[in-house]
Amino acid sequence: MMPGHLRDGIETGRLRWSRLPGSEEPEGGEAGPSRGASDGDGVESLDYEVIENFAYREEQAQRGKLYVGYYVLLKWVLSLLVGIGTGLAAIFINLAVENFSGWKFAVTFSIIKHSYFAGLLVYVLFNLALVLSSVFIVTNFAPAAAGSGIPEIKGYLNGVDTHGILLFRTLIGKIFGSIGSVGGGLALGKEGPLGGSTKYHLSSKLLPIFQSDRDRRDLVTCGCAAGVAAAFRAPVGGVLFALEEITSWWRSQLMWRVFFTSAIVAVVVRSAMGWCKDGNCGHFGSGGFIIWDISGFGQEDYSFQEMLPMAIIGVIGGLLGALFNQLTLYITSWRRKYLHKKGDRVKIIEVCLISLITSILSFGLPLLRKCSPCPTSEANANIECPHAPGLDGNYVDFYCSKGNEYNDLATIFFNTQDDAIRNLFSAKTFHEYSAQSLLTFLVVFYSLAVVTFGTAVPAGQFIPGIMIGSTYGRLVGMFVVKYYQKLNVEEGTYALLGAASFLGGSMRMTVSLCVIMVEITNNLKLLPLIMLVLLISKAVGDVFNEGLYEVQAHLRGIPLLESRPKQYMRHIKAKEACKDQKVMCLPRVVRVSDIVSMLRSNKHNGFPVVDHGRNGESLVIGLILRSHLLVLLQSKIDFQSTPYPSNGSVSIRHNFSDFVKPISSKGISIEDIQLSDGDLEMYIDLAPFLNPSPYIVPEDMSLAKVYNLFRQLGLRHIFVVPRASHVIGLITRKDLLIEETKDPATVELQSPSVRPHHKDGKNLGRHVHPEQPLLDGLLVQE
């Protein structure tokens, strides 16, 4: 199948090449003289930089309204599918986790009626089995599924392709792995994997249109937003998360599509939950999906006196969050250096050991805790206490001797995470937890979360973060309730603020986190409080280190370009930044053996191509990518025996998709290519395959400016060139504002600097300039 783009090139543009003798050649390039004129059809679309793709798409768009409509429809349908898929995946994971956990607790509790030791044993073994299945899936089936995946996705959208993150098997690994790891009671959350659920759509090779980097990125962005939207039932929060935390380049057109996907997820999740409420989903009743809908119940008002304890929560969140980032950094780097080098077996043993410790602590610590008597005041008349264990609700009866007692540590520790969070957030349950229990849980769970982070299982950091934060938040809330007696204070509100503060202090998200928290509580009135806490915790955390995802990306060697240049870059000139570089230039027509030796000698991904103008002066005619050179070498069909520009039918020989890098594969390597001695003696004319106008900067531009250019446009290569000898023209806002539909006279009036006949750009492009006929012809890009 040949894309319309190239087909058109063949139909409309007759490729002409001519050897023009009689022009001197002061510097003899190895590959000989190379002059000619070409219409250069299909040239630009072979470059993968974001802007190039953009250009390619725009060209595609011109093919006809029908095609555009089809393309747009396809994008929306895909977004819809991503939304539905993510929603269903989220439902599936939640169902599975809740059912496994429910069953686990049911079995355990039926056993502890007879023997606590047997119960512990069953509990430990059950968890171990689940965790083992998870780590087995990751190590043997989908290694890229380990961890939260967010640093990798962030890197991908920043321009760094991590091997394997977009594979279908990674998705499967994430889904089933996280069921095992979360169901197995480890101190990690289930939200991370959902980010990956889009990606199997991408692998489907059915849709040749979506082979462009840009479309893939868009879909991944949609998937990210959908993942967060599904995890918290927070569609707006998901969009803002993708916007604030994940993407590097953002277009407002994309926003609407991302929002659409998130809303679809919300609808799917909501429908499924409605269906489950009728009892169709086993243990998954109202459980699963943290939602703390306090509208009408919780604390709706707050006084200025409460600002102080809330600020304290912010400070604690910043400190504990920064500490978490630092500890996980140390442990992960230690793990990478010493532990994980020894192979998958060590990884499996490690995870099992952690599971064992987690199970014993979560079972054993509540056992050691003395039960408390149930509250007796009238205000708590409608509270069920003690509550049967293993179901959602407060005041759990666990190892209590008397009838009207409950175990406060078991209420949060010996429970699924969603239920524990709900219990910590719960309103109207004053003094349910003792300070001692909360502190114990905080210390133990924090340590477990630090140790579990970075093991070879799929894992999210949101849920553990919420658990840690809400624990100390509730602790502070207890003191507020105690000392500001008169206020209508709810401990649950403080728990929520604590959760926000820890996530803010660790991940350093701001707006999106705010909105997610508001959506979880379904109460906009808490917004100012959450903001206050987040402002403080982020500021405190920033004093110590970077955000969790940045730290992790750094550790994994994912080079993220930040949105601002570093300050010292102001003092470096572009020229100086590439001073020690040996620039490898290629002539236009180049011998195959030269290409091979050049590709072998370095790892550069792009090479300037230099040709000679009519007067013999050298001229940079474009950039060729390593990957394109490799494709050319592999296919061999462009080899020619003469060192002169080739004639013609290049486009026929190549399909656009030949140059598209397969998804997440490592691409072709120079070592993979087999060339005979005869092949090595051949030549290739690079002109049809290069990007004729890469972005350039003058040699003495400051690196900070170069950085901005690079980052804002999402580039991969910039040429540093000498200072120009003269200016051909100045382009200003007015030159870019001419309307296509206006008649030439008006255009002339509006902007005298723009040629009115732009519609005939093609024909005019072929018009040969008297001074540089060869180059001019060569470099026309359409």
Place this chain on the structure above:
Amino acid sequence: MMPGHLRDGIETGRLRWSRLPGSEEPEGGEAGPSRGASDGDGVESLDYEVIENFAYREEQAQRGKLYVGYYVLLKWVLSLLVGIGTGLAAIFINLAVENFSGWKFAVTFSIIKHSYFAGLLVYVLFNLALVLSSVFIVTNFAPAAAGSGIPEIKGYLNGVDTHGILLFRTLIGKIFGSIGSVGGGLALGKEGPLGGSTKYHLSSKLLPIFQSDRDRRDLVTCGCAAGVAAAFRAPVGGVLFALEEITSWWRSQLMWRVFFTSAIVAVVVRSAMGWCKDGNCGHFGSGGFIIWDISGFGQEDYSFQEMLPMAIIGVIGGLLGALFNQLTLYITSWRRKYLHKKGDRVKIIEVCLISLITSILSFGLPLLRKCSPCPTSEANANIECPHAPGLDGNYVDFYCSKGNEYNDLATIFFNTQDDAIRNLFSAKTFHEYSAQSLLTFLVVFYSLAVVTFGTAVPAGQFIPGIMIGSTYGRLVGMFVVKYYQKLNVEEGTYALLGAASFLGGSMRMTVSLCVIMVEITNNLKLLPLIMLVLLISKAVGDVFNEGLYEVQAHLRGIPLLESRPKQYMRHIKAKEACKDQKVMCLPRVVRVSDIVSMLRSNKHNGFPVVDHGRNGESLVIGLILRSHLLVLLQSKIDFQSTPYPSNGSVSIRHNFSDFVKPISSKGISIEDIQLSDGDLEMYIDLAPFLNPSPYIVPEDMSLAKVYNLFRQLGLRHIFVVPRASHVIGLITRKDLLIEETKDPATVELQSPSVRPHHKDGKNLGRHVHPEQPLLDGLLVQE
């Protein structure tokens, strides 16, 4: 007062200039030879392009941690002040409007007990007086306060400075003008003016730091978000509005600050409303600020059958919205061509006439309408019917003969807008309105809104849009209630969807509108429905024309650069786009008379400066702005008698703030400058004042790529230069990722292409390259 930046230049950099004889000069520039070496301190910071300011700020930031802290603190304090200011302004406007309206209705109703004709007269005169005060303020005091201001703000943030929009008097004019126009009952809303309320902070010259364009833009963005947040008590919606609709360049750092401002607004408004609930604010009780808090009351569920009528609402919204844009376009352009040319008097008469018609219609039409009997069923037992007129609530008694009757047209028409909207949105009030009344209101109000739009009063389009939309929404809802008997359908929900659809069809906002609607209703469950309706209405509207703000910006000659290049730009080369341009180059040292004649001969805002290298070849050394040339001509202190590069102490003579354009003034014109004959014979050395490295593009880059560069970086000038002869280096991601803190050895390892000694950039910068000693020295930028 001299900014630290320039002072440092004097202290640390000894400016050296040397005349080097013995280098040939092939092209004698009029201004004579111009060679020399300079440290060029203070050069780059004199350019106002976004990036330049950025660079300037970064340099500032290096002055010390203390300074950075002060600067950051200042920014946050300013955001806080903007938030508080906007919140207070919103409260003030609402209070004033509600009180004027309340008093107006109270007086009118006490009179109509005796005579309807006298009541009409008083009502008309009252409205006329208010409207007259508004139009008087606008025409005589603050002409820039007319209209919504959003197209102008959008233009400002896109890079087009409209005269007057940021003046303090414009703010005052907007606040008081909108009190008059909204209080006077015109078919327009009060939210527009709030966008302007930041701006008086900017005018305060107390803060020299905020003279950079970038900081001003940030504050204006904050102000915009704050305005919307205040108008709807929708902080998240405000942020997204600023993000989606207003800004052209967005940085995630800004997002948090914008969000902070919005939250402050929300807190201020909420506190004030709490205070007002106790009866401290006259007629402003629960009224003012549309909030339709339906959580727990409205329709929370929906069936698939309802999708069809909802889709129909979307289609209607798209059609009516597009029609609105088109009609207002015609009327506004007609008005500009014929009416408003005749001076302020015509404007005043026009507004008064419209006020007269509006008053008579809103009073007279309900009079003609027959009253309906109050509902009697038990479900409506707790509804007060008939309701006393002039207070908020449904079932208003107006010109009804019997005791238990109400006038449904008066309920929506003869009321303040906020109350009317609340009544249209109200739940549990089935069949309150007859189809006939709704249709009458729709047609009349739509026509009035079209005619009122574009008159010389401050005006927002949100509230009229909501009124129009909710009317036909409710109309559709009535039919749904009638035909789908069994469903739990609320007419109010359809009214809300109608409002969303009309705003979507007219303004073409998506995400932000969704969120605003959700925040108004305080119910996240309607999100998918609102999205569906918006998707349809935007798509339908897009078939016909552009969004309201784009149409208006176009009409006012505000050249907005869209986020994507036009398709035909793919076929134009940069060279062709400036083919007919005569590039006006300046030599480095230029005669004053030449500058004057050049500035007189054209309107260009920037000029390339060309100098000669050692070998006599010409070299482009930078860009000088018209405004800087004018400052130089006006101050005269840089005039020198010799046509050679000046020596030294340039920096002392100039203050950074000299070059800052005063806020929203038109700046200096060449006609304002008085120069003696002696002055005209003098020379100026431009080197210290130019931007030495403006962005460049090669001549045959496609205009689409140039557009992207221009748009993404927010540039004002791009140089089109000839194709380079060779490539000095390639900058890739790796070259931009070196950490400043790492020791040189590591840096060397990571990226061999970057000089490890970048910390010593200053010293190395002065290192003279053997080939181009002059230029090199000249172009060092620090």
